[in-house]
Amino acid sequence: MRAQFVLSEIGVGLRRNLTMTFAVIISVALSLALAGGALLANKQVDSMKGYWYDKIQVTVYMCNKSDAVTTPNCAKGAVTDDQKAKILSDVKKLPVVEKVYYESAEEAYKHYQEQFKGSPLVNSVTPDQMQENYRIKLKDPTKFAVIASAFNQAPGVQSVEDQRQVLESLFGLLNGMTRVAYVVLAFMLTVAMLLIVNTVRVSAFSRRRETGIMRLVGASSFYIQMPFIMEAAFAGLVGAGLACVMLLTGRYFLIEGGLKLQDKIHTVSFLGWGPVLGVLPLVLLIGVVMPAIAAFVALRRYLRV
Numbered sequence: 312m313r314a315q316f317v318l319s320e321i322g323v324g325l326r327r328n329l330t331m332t333f334a335v336i337i338s339v340a341l342s343l344a345l346a347g348g349a350l351l352a353n354k355q356v357d358s359m360k361g362y363w364y365d366k367i368q369v370t371v372y373m374c375n376k377s378d379a380v381t382t383p384n385c386a387k388g389a390v391t392d393d394q395k396a397k398i399l400s401d402v403k404k405l406p407v408v409e410k411v412y413y414e415s416a417e418e419a420y421k422h423y424q425e426q427f428k429g430s431p432l433v434n435s436v437t438p439d440q441m442q443e444n445y446r447i448k449l450k451d452p453t454k455f456a457v458i459a460s461a462f463n464q465a466p467g468v469q470s471v472e473d474q475r476q477v478l479e480s481l482f483g484l485l486n487g488m489t490r491v492a493y494v495v496l497a498f499m500l501t502v503a504m505l506l507i508v509n510t511v512r513v514s515a516f517s518r519r520r521e522t523g524i525m526r527l528v529g530a531s532s533f534y535i536q537m538p539f540i541m542e543a544a545f546a547g548l549v550g551a552g553l554a555c556v557m558l559l560t561g562r563y564f565l566i567e568g569g570l571k572l573q574d575k576i577h578t579v580s581f582l583g584w585g586p587v588l589g590v591l592p593l594v595l596l597i598g599v600v601m602p603a604i605a606a607f608v609a610l611r612r613y614l615r616v
Contacts, residue, residue, distance in 0.1 A: 339550025342499040349492040372442040394467030507605040543606035551598020
């Protein structure tokens with residue numbers, strides 16, 4: 312097969328169907344940019360889970376005088392020194408516990424004031440309403456149930472709370488948004504595939520005389536189909552290249568450029584350039600293979616010479 316002939320046929324096909332080729336490029340670019348964005352969003356959520364779950368603590372709140380009225384487990388009044396010592400001893404005996412931190416009622420009140428500084432809520436609580444507590448860091452954050460079952464009904468304990476329960480709602484929302492992105496991605500890829508098929512059909516129809524002559528002189532089906540497949544692959548490659556530019560630009564603008572999220576949100580470990588660059592080869596590969604397969608299927612089904 313002469314490469315010059317194939318290249319010339321590709322150029323002819325692209326010029327004849329310039330508008331549809333442009334539409335293919337744009338649809339492929341948007342689809343693959345969304346695909347890469349969805350993959351990176353999934354990696355970002357996983358990274359956040361690893362970062363936050365590693366910092367999760369279980370807090371054992373102990374009874375104070377105010378809890379005697381509102382909490383049945385604190386009916387006997389505030390926690391005693393013996394009860395505190397017993398709770399601490401029992402906590403340290405558990406194999407899932409890595410470290411234990413004690414926070415007095417005064418320290419808890421100080422942290423409360425810092426957290427709600429400037430809010431009307433800051434004066435709604437007095438120091439005697441704050442609970443002493445033990446903050447427990449676990450070796451495995453998923454083992455919260457061990458602490459809860461051991462101390463929920465223990466004498467002097469008001470409640471046991473796990474920060475992981477709060478984060479699960481956030482991560483559930485983020486995972487839901489990622490799944491929605493994948494659904495939209497599937498729709499966009501379907502649209503791109505149909506557009507590629509129609510573009511190949513139009514291109515094949517506009518050159519039916521040339522392909523008929525080639526068949527009469529003994530050209531093989533593969534030789535006839537190759538220019539059409541290469542056209543689709545080239546358009547897909549250009550679209551994939553645009554998608555890569557969009558992903559790189561989006562990552563820079565969101566994290567380091569215009570929005571500068573890494574400077575505004577210090578509690579999130581954002582993905583570096585490595586994961587983004589790692590996704591680009593996959594985007595380029597899909598950008599070439601997907602249109603080529605769509606073109607091949609379209610030619611097998613619709614090309615008649």
